[in-house]
Amino acid sequence: MTKTKDQKRISVEDVASMLRQGEDFYILCHQHPDGDTLGSAFGLYYALKKLGKRAKVLCSDPISERYGYMTKDYLEEEFAPGMIVAVDIADTQLFGEKLLPYKDRVDLCIDHHPSNIFYAERVLLEDQSAATAEVIYEVIEAMGVAWDPVMASAIYTGISTDTGCFRYTNVTARSHRIAADLYDKGAMAGMINRIMFDTKSLSRIRMEQMALSSMEYHFNNRCAFIVVSLDAIRQTGISDSELDGISAIPRQIEGVQVGVTFREKEGGYKISVRTSEEIDASLLCGKLGGGGHARAAGCFIAEDLAHAKEMVLLALAPVMEGR
Amino acid sequence: MTKTKDQKRISVEDVASMLRQGEDFYILCHQHPDGDTLGSAFGLYYALKKLGKRAKVLCSDPISERYGYMTKDYLEEEFAPGMIVAVDIADTQLFGEKLLPYKDRVDLCIDHHPSNIFYAERVLLEDQSAATAEVIYEVIEAMGVAWDPVMASAIYTGISTDTGCFRYTNVTARSHRIAADLYDKGAMAGMINRIMFDTKSLSRIRMEQMALSSMEYHFNNRCAFIVVSLDAIRQTGISDSELDGISAIPRQIEGVQVGVTFREKEGGYKISVRTSEEIDASLLCGKLGGGGHARAAGCFIAEDLAHAKEMVLLALAPVMEGR
Numbered sequence: 001m002t003k004t005k006d007q008k009r010i011s012v013e014d015v016a017s018m019l020r021q022g023e024d025f026y027i028l029c030h031q032h033p034d035g036d037t038l039g040s041a042f043g044l045y046y047a048l049k050k051l052g053k054r055a056k057v058l059c060s061d062p063i064s065e066r067y068g069y070m071t072k073d074y075l076e077e078e079f080a081p082g083m084i085v086a087v088d089i090a091d092t093q094l095f096g097e098k099l100l101p102y103k104d105r106v107d108l109c110i111d112h113h114p115s116n117i118f119y120a121e122r123v124l125l126e127d128q129s130a131a132t133a134e135v136i137y138e139v140i141e142a143m144g145v146a147w148d149p150v151m152a153s154a155i156y157t158g159i160s161t162d163t164g165c166f167r168y169t170n171v172t173a174r175s176h177r178i179a180a181d182l183y184d185k186g187a188m189a190g191m192i193n194r195i196m197f198d199t200k201s202l203s204r205i206r207m208e209q210m211a212l213s214s215m216e217y218h219f220n221n222r223c224a225f226i227v228v229s230l231d232a233i234r235q236t237g238i239s240d241s242e243l244d245g246i247s248a249i250p251r252q253i254e255g256v257q258v259g260v261t262f263r264e265k266e267g268g269y270k271i272s273v274r275t276s277e278e279i280d281a282s283l284l285c286g287k288l289g290g291g292g293h294a295r296a297a298g299c300f301i302a303e304d305l306a307h308a309k310e311m312v313l314l315a316l317a318p319v320m321e322g323r
Numbered sequence: 324m325t326k327t328k329d330q331k332r333i334s335v336e337d338v339a340s341m342l343r344q345g346e347d348f349y350i351l352c353h354q355h356p357d358g359d360t361l362g363s364a365f366g367l368y369y370a371l372k373k374l375g376k377r378a379k380v381l382c383s384d385p386i387s388e389r390y391g392y393m394t395k396d397y398l399e400e401e402f403a404p405g406m407i408v409a410v411d412i413a414d415t416q417l418f419g420e421k422l423l424p425y426k427d428r429v430d431l432c433i434d435h436h437p438s439n440i441f442y443a444e445r446v447l448l449e450d451q452s453a454a455t456a457e458v459i460y461e462v463i464e465a466m467g468v469a470w471d472p473v474m475a476s477a478i479y480t481g482i483s484t485d486t487g488c489f490r491y492t493n494v495t496a497r498s499h500r501i502a503a504d505l506y507d508k509g510a511m512a513g514m515i516n517r518i519m520f521d522t523k524s525l526s527r528i529r530m531e532q533m534a535l536s537s538m539e540y541h542f543n544n545r546c547a548f549i550v551v552s553l554d555a556i557r558q559t560g561i562s563d564s565e566l567d568g569i570s571a572i573p574r575q576i577e578g579v580q581v582g583v584t585f586r587e588k589e590g591g592y593k594i595s596v597r598t599s600e601e602i603d604a605s606l607l608c609g610k611l612g613g614g615g616h617a618r619a620a621g622c623f624i625a626e627d628l629a630h631a632k633e634m635v636l637l638a639l640a641p642v643m644e645g646r
Contacts, residue, residue, distance in 0.1 A: 160489075165488055165489055165490050166483075166488055166489045166502070166516075167488050167516040167520050167521070168513070168516075169513035171506075171513075172506060173503040173504070173507045174503070175503075176499045176500070176502040176503035176506060177499070177500065179489070179499040180496040180497070180498075180499035180500040180503065181496070183494075183495060183496035183499060184496045189494065190491070190492035190494075193490040193491075194490075197490050198490065198575055199575060199577050200575050200576055200577060201576075201577045202544065202576055202577060202578070205535065205538070205572075205576050208531075208535060209532065209535035209536060209538070212528065212531060212532035213532060213536070215532070221525065249528075252521055252528075253522075253523055253524075253525055253528050254522050254523060254524045254525060255525070
C-alpha cells in the first residue's frame with residue numbers, strides 16, 4: 001500500500017511473464033464501455049485462452065451488440081479470481097457498481113491515460129499511446145502468443161475507436177505501424193470501421209435534425225449556437241454519449257471558431273463550448289462560472305433560454321470583436 | 324500508337340530514372356481536383372524541385388484554399404514542357420478543357436484506377452493501391468529524394484482523402500505502413516485531418532438540415548428516403564461533390580438497408596440508392612431503367628415526387644418483404 005508510483009511501474013516484458021505465470025484471470029473494463037476498454041479486454045482474453053488459462057471479462061454495464069464480432073467466441077466460466085487485471089481504467093471511480101468489490105484487489109492495471117491514479121499493485125502505463133489497445137498489442141507480442149483474426153480485430157477496434165479512425169492528434173507513427181500489422185494478421189477492419197464510423201442510431205439522426213433546425217449564427221458566422229431541449233431528448237431517446245457527438249457539430253462548420261450547445265436541464269441550461277485554436281474555451285466558460293480545456297469547456301446557466309443565450313453572447317463579445 | 328498495354332507498363336524503378344533524366348515537367352491533375360490528384364501532383368512537384376528540375380502543376384479547375392498547406396511553397400514558372408506526367412487521371416475525359424491540348428502528348432501516367440485507359444506513352448498503374456499517392460510515395464523513395472514535411476503532407480493527403488481517413492475497404496497494410504513513415508517524415512496529419520474530415524461548409528450543414536427534415540422511413544425502418552429539392556439546392560448553394568455526401572446519410576442510419584435520395588431535376592427526380600450488403604442496389608435501379616454498382620446505383624424518374632416515391636416503393640416491395 002505504501003509503494004510509490006515508480007515502484008508500481010512494470011515493463012511490458014515483466015507484464016508478459018506475470019501473465020504467463022498467472023492463472024484464473026478476471027479482466028476488468030470501465031463502466032459505459034467503449035471500443036478501447038473492450039478491445040483491450042477481449043484481445044487479452046483470447047491471448048490468455050491460447051495459453052490454456054481460464055479468463056473472464058467483467059464490466060458493470062452491458063456490452064453493445066455492435067461488438068458482437070469480438071465477443072462471439074467468448075465463453076463465460078465460473079471460477080474465483082487468481083489474478084485481477086484492469087484495462088483502460090484510469091480510476092476506481094470508473095469501475096461502476098458491479099466491479100466495486102475488486103477495487104482494492106487489482107493486481108495489474110494496463111492503461112494509457114495520463115490521469116491514472118495508480119490504484120493497482122502493478123501498473124503498465126504508456127501515456128504516449130493513442131489507445132490502451134496499443135499497449136495490449138505489445139504485451140501480446142511479448143507473450144509470444146500466435147495472433148488470429150478475432151484477436152487482431154479486438155486490438156484494431158481499440159485503436160481505431162480511440163483515434164476517431166486515425167483522425168485525432170493522438171495518433172502516432174506507431175499507431176499506424178500496429179494497424180498495418182493487424183491488417184496482416186487478419187483484422188476485419190473494413191467491417192469494424194463501417195459499424196463504428198459509418199452507422200448512426202435513429203435517435204441520433206433525429207436529434208441531429210432537431211439540433212440543426214435550432215442552429216443560429218452570430219458574429220459574422222464565426223459563432224454557431226444549437227439547442228438541445230428536454231423535449232427533444234425525451235422524444236428521441238438519445239443517450240448521453242450520443243449527445244456528445246451532437247455538441248461537436250456547430251464547431252465543425254467551416255469558419256465557425258466557437259460552437260455552443262445549449263442543453264436544457266432542470267432549472268437552466270448546460271452550456272458546452274467547442275473552439276478552434278484561436279479561442280480559449282475554458283477562459284470563456286470561466287467567465288460564466290465554469291471551466292474545462294482550451295478547445296472544449298462548459299458551464300451551467302440557471303436561466304431561461306433567451307437569457308442564457310444573452311449571457312453567452314455577452315461573454316463572447318470581447319473575444320469575438322477583438323479579431 | 325500501336326503499343327499494347329503491357330508494352331506501355333513501366334516499373335517504379337524505371338519511372339524514377341525516367342524522372343531523374345527528364346527536364347521541364349508539366350504535372351497534370353484531373354478536373355474537379357481531389358486530395359489524391361493534388362497530393363500526388365504536389366508531392367511529385369516538390370521532389371522534382373529538390374532535384375533542381377523545373378516543374379509546374381496544371382489543373383483545369385481552381386484548387387480549393389483547403390489545400391493551402393501544400394501549395395504554399397509552389398512557384399509558377401513559364402516554360403515549355405519537356406516531359407508531361409499525368410497523376411491519378413484514368414481517362415483523357417477527365418482532363419477538362421484547359422488540359423485538352425496535352426491529351427495526346429502525355430509521356431507518363433501514374434495511377435491506381437483499374438479503369439485506366441492507357442492513353443499515355445508509359446503507364447505506372449498499381450490498381451491495388453488505395454491512392455495514387457501511395458504509388459508516388461514509392462516513386463519518390465526510388466528517386467532517392469530527401470523527404471520534408473510538406474512533401475510528406477501532400478502524400479498523406481492523397482492517402483487519407485482517398486480512404487476516408489483509413490475507413491474504406493481499399494485500405495491495405497501498406498497504406499498504414501506508408502502513413503506511419505509519413506508521420507516520421509513530419510506530415511502535418513492532425514491539421515490535415517481536421518481540414519478534410521472535421522469541417523463542413525455552411526451550405527452543406529444547411530442542406531443536411533433540409534434533407535433530414537424530409538426523412539421518411541418505410542418497411543419497418545429498413546428503408547429511409549430523403550428529398551433534395553431544386554429550391555434547397557438554390558437556397559444553400561451546395562456543390563455537386565457536397566451533395567454526394569448528403570446521399571450517403573440515409574444508409575448510415577442503424578438498421579437501414581436501403582437509403583434513397585430523391586434529387587429534384589428539371590422534369591423529374593434523379594434517384595440515388597445506397598444499400599447494405601444484403602441488397603443489390605444495381606438490380607433495384609435496373610428495374611427503374613437505371614444501373615450502377617451493388618452498393619450504390621441510380622436512375623431517373625420523370626414524374627412528380629409523389630409518383631417517384633410510389634415507383635421506388637413498388638420496386639422495393641418484393642426485395643424488402645422477402646426478408
